[in-house]
Amino acid sequence: MPKDRSQPDACPGALQVHQAADGALARVRLPGGVLTPPQLQTLADAARRLGNGQLELTSRGNIQLRAVKDPNAFAEQIASAGLLPSATHERVRNILASPLSGRIGGVADIRNLVTQLDSAVQSDHALADLPGRTLFTLDDGRGDISGLHGDFGLHAHSETEHSLVLAGHRTSHRVHEDDAISLLLDAAHAFLAVRDQHWRLAEVPDGIARTIDHLGLGAEFAGAIDLSPDAGPAIGWLEQRDGTVALGGGLQFGLLDARLAEFLAAIEKPVVVTPWRSVLIFDLDEGAAEQVVRVLAPMGLIFDENSPWLDVTACTGSPGCEKSLADVRSDAITAVEQEKLPIEGRQHWAGCDRSCGRPRGDVADVIATGDGYRVNPTVR
Known part of the structure; x- marks a missing residue:
């Protein structure tokens, strides 16, 4: 079915926010997913002071904040960190790049x-x-x-x-x-x-x-062009070509808690946000990498490539989205913890048929109907 594009494009940015059920949603473009430690610290501060305390990683390697109390203050704060270099072009700086390029x-x-x-x-x-x-x-x-x-x-x-x-x-x-x-x-x-x-x-x-x-x-x-069979989040311990170590960490629903973000920033190494809602920490020596894993794994950064959370994504759901028919994230958490996922493999839980945030590739749909969920194993 053709998409209705008769209305202006309202894709959110750092200046043009989207008014969701839980408040203003602001999105920060990160070309190539690249973040310096001070920029990540700034985003963590903004999430804690102005948002709901979390940074949401997107499928385009960007970061968004929900429930932003003061969008103007948010824009000023990220601009001070170099994350808003152009007021006129900020929404069109969507650049995806191979996250491991130049290193692995x-x-x-x-x-x-x-x-x-x-x-x-x-x-x-x-x-x-x-x-x-x-x-x-x-x-x-x-x-x-x-x-x-x-x-x-x-x-x-x-x-x-x-x-x-x-x-x-x-x-x-x-x-x-x-x-x-x-x-x-x-x-x-x-x-x-x-x-x-x-x-x-x-x-x-x-x-x-x-x-x-x-x-x-x-x-x-x-x-x-089909995705490479190797496309997806690089998780765990990764050897860089220069002999240093990169760490790939997944996140439940791509949610980065402000406190965890502050710990990532404190490592003072380059960070890249990937299109698979994971993060990469680069240029570590082995001792530092071991310490990062010991500290950040208990805080929610997933270094286990076999974790079921790497197969489960979800839209915001209720109460954040007024169109959602269920609190899909809570339901998905229960299904994972009780080992009762409705289907094996990659799956996207959504509160309605729009399936917002659905990743590309071979992914099954778990759609809220208002009376449970409909599972559509068809891939697209």
Whole structure:
């Protein structure tokens, strides 16, 4: 069924908040999911002082706060930490990148491309008109990000050569890294020219072909890119190529308590929020990594790759969402603790058929009906 896009895009940001049943919801864009320790401390302070005490990790590697008491004070606080570099472009700074790039695996190190793309988007006045749901993707060749079906992306083939990806489809056009950012911006401009009222390139009739034509590339495109079998959260102890250690930690429903966030910030190492609602802590020596696990595991950071919580996601549900037919998170917690999950494997619990927050890939739906739950094992 076609999506109704007759209303303006109301995707929340740090300045344009969404009024939910539990109060204002503000979302902070984190290009590449990157957070410095001081920025994470600032977010923890904001969650404790202005929100409900939790940071919610999103499927785009961003962070949002619920029940924000004073949105203006929140915006001022994150701006002081460099998390609001552009008031005009803050909602369109949606950039997903391979979280382990440059440290573990991958064909290319795309970390500099993240910084360059973010800066270029902010410097382009016209791109402030992109919908807030627009998504740029940068895949270092391992296949973890291109399969998440962004609007405009790059997929590395070598250290310096990338394929252009449009609406999750790899095209035949390859570009050198020196020209890659300009090409992505040109693709975003092409989308603005053809999008009408659509919010995503995939929604535009013949959108990929029209974008290619607008760019004058004469390129061809194949089928949609599937997620790599290895795509997903990297959990536990990870050896970096420089001999240091990275730790991957999962979170129940992607919720990062302010106190846990403060402990993460106190480690004073780079942190990346992943599209799988997990966090990565980089550049640790072995002794420090062992201490982090001992301290943070009891606080709720999941280092066990076999934890059932890594398979269970959920929307906000009641009482935070007025459309929800159940308190899905409480129900899912009970099901996990009593080992009574309705289906094995990855599953998303939702308070209504909208299934907000549902991850991509092979995921079963557990939908509240008002009289229990309907389980739909069909994947999409």
